[in-house]
Structure formats: structure tokens, C-alpha cells
Amino acid sequence: MEVKDLHKKYRNGRGIGNINFDIYPGEVVGLLGPNGSGKTTIMKSITGLVRIDKGTVRICGHDLSENFEKAIRGVGCLIETPSVIGNMSCYDNLKLISRFYNDIDPERIDVVLQITGLEKYRKDKVRNFSLGMKQRLAIAMAIYQNPKLVILDEPANGLDIEGSKELRRIISELSKEFMISFLISSHLIHEIEMLCDKILIIKDGSIVDTCIVQDVKDIGVSLEDYFIDRVNGANKKSIDSI
Numbered sequence: 280m281e282v283k284d285l286h287k288k289y290r291n292g293r294g295i296g297n298i299n300f301d302i303y304p305g306e307v308v309g310l311l312g313p314n315g316s317g318k319t320t321i322m323k324s325i326t327g328l329v330r331i332d333k334g335t336v337r338i339c340g341h342d343l344s345e346n347f348e349k350a351i352r353g354v355g356c357l358i359e360t361p362s363v364i365g366n367m368s369c370y371d372n373l374k375l376i377s378r379f380y381n382d383i384d385p386e387r388i389d390v391v392l393q394i395t396g397l398e399k400y401r402k403d404k405v406r407n408f409s410l411g412m413k414q415r416l417a418i419a420m421a422i423y424q425n426p427k428l429v430i431l432d433e434p435a436n437g438l439d440i441e442g443s444k445e446l447r448r449i450i451s452e453l454s455k456e457f458m459i460s461f462l463i464s465s466h467l468i469h470e471i472e473m474l475c476d477k478i479l480i481i482k483d484g485s486i487v488d489t490c491i492v493q494d495v496k497d498i499g500v501s502l503e504d505y506f507i508d509r510v511n512g513a514n515k516k517s518i519d520s521i
């Protein structure tokens with residue numbers, strides 16, 4: 280995916296501006312920034328959930344504003360709370376999704392249940408699921424249509440240690456085995472550090488830095504210190520010289 284010169288201002292003057300980034304196949308990219316910095320607005324802008332003022336978003340070669348249906352077909356997303364139906368079984372929630380995609384063999388339901396480790400709960404009512412299981416089901420729903428890019432807004436929120444670990448396992452498997460790219464926002468810096476290859480640091484609606492997690496580790500700086508340095512506006516030399 281390719282995002283160029285993206286701008287979105289709400290009526291109150293807040294929003295995002297001059298956003299540029301690429302995500303390559305199989306890459307896991309984190310959006311890291313303080314509250315109100317614009318992470319959700321970026322995610323909503325690139326999925327057509329808010330109307331952008333300026334810029335281009337290309338997904339799998341399709342321009343989001345010119346060819347919305349083709350572009351969005353390549354995207355699975357989980358923004359805000361997972362929309363699962365409690366009084367239906369796990370399988371039936373997926374069956375409902377499958378109705379939107381006549382061209383996909385419904386056997387894909389079994390595949391996504393297996394990837395997300397939910398096969399043994401397939402008949403269970405979702406209202407009895409833990410938050411981590413609901414989150415896994417939401418991911419199963421997001422990947423049903425074989426997306427090339429999955430967008431997850433704060434996916435580890437409220438998850439316990441095991442739930443977070445399982446989520447990381449699923450994301451890592453999908454990115455490595457199926458070359459699915461991910462764009463993930465989080466406040467949880469350690470979660471982002473363990474999950475992501477690349478991080479976009481957002482402040483006041485702009486990307487103030489793009490870094491490769493391994494490069495930060497290689498210079499011997501914690502991602503936390505690196506992030507604080509960037510958000511506080513220190514220049515690159517200050518951290519490079521540590």
C-alpha cells in the first residue's frame with residue numbers, strides 16, 4: 280500500500296496532514312503516538328471511513344477514491360470494538376461474513392478458524408467468549424476475504440499476557456506465511472516492539488519519524504527512549520550519539 284500527502288482536517292481544525300508512507304507485502308507496521316495524535320484518523324482515512332481532504336491511497340494497485348470497491352477488497356480491518364454477534368456461534372458469525380463473498384468457497388471458514396486457533400470453539404456462543412477469543416474471532420472475520428493488508432486499531436487493548444501472546448503468534452504467522460501486511464496502532468510500546476518491523480511515530484497529526492525496529496535495537500537504544508526523544512522533538516543526532 281502507498282499513502283501520499285494525506286490530509287484530513289475535522290471542522291474543529293484537528294486531524295492529520297502531510298502523511299506519507301508505504302507498506303510492503305508481509306511487513307508489520309506500527310502506528311505509535313500519544314493520545315489524540317491522529318492514529319485512528321489515519322486508519323479511518325485509508326479505509327474510507329472518513330472522507331479525506333487531499334492525498335492518495337493506493338491498495339494493491341487500486342486508488343481508494345477512484346476504485347473504492349477494488350481497493351477495499353484487499354483490506355481487512357478491526358477499528359474500535361469487534362462487531363461480533365453474541366447469541367450466535369463462532370461458526371455462524373463467520374458464515375454471516377461469508378455471505379458477502381459469493382466468490383469465496385465457504386470452506387475458507389474452516390481455514391480461518393484454524394489459523395486463529397478457534398476450531399474447538401466453533402459451535403460455542405460468542406457471548407461466552409473471553410475478550411481474547413472475541414478478538415481472535417474478529418481477526419478471523421477480517422482475514423476471511425484473503426486481504427493483502429489488515430488494519431488493527433489497538434488490538435491488544437484489554438488482553439491478558441496469554442491473549443497478547445496468542446495475538447502476536449497469529450499476526451506473525453499471517454505475515455510470514457501468507458505475506459499479509461499489517462498496520463497496527465497501539466499505546467503499548469513493548470507490544471509494538473515485539474510485533475512490528477517498522478514504526479511510524481505520530482505527533483500532532485504528522486509523522487515525525489519512521490524507524491526500523493531492528494535499527495533502533497542495533498544502536499543500543501530502547502524503543503521507549505527513542506520514541507520519547509522523537510515525540511519531544513529532539514533531533515536525530517541526539518539519539519544516534521547515545
Ligand SMILES: Nc1ncnc2c1ncn2[C@@H]1O[C@H](COP(=O)(O)OP(=O)(O)OP(=O)(O)O)[C@@H](O)[C@H]1O
Pocket residue numbers: 289290291293294312313314315316317318319320321
Ligand atoms: N470526529 C471528529 N471530530 C472532530 N475532531 C476529531 C474527530 N475525531 C478525532 N478528532 C480529533 O482529531 C485528533 C486526532 O484524533 P485521533 O482519534 O485520530 O487520535 P488517536 O491518536 O487515535 O488518539 P487515541 O490514542 O486517543 O485513540 C484529536 O485531536 C481528536 O480530538
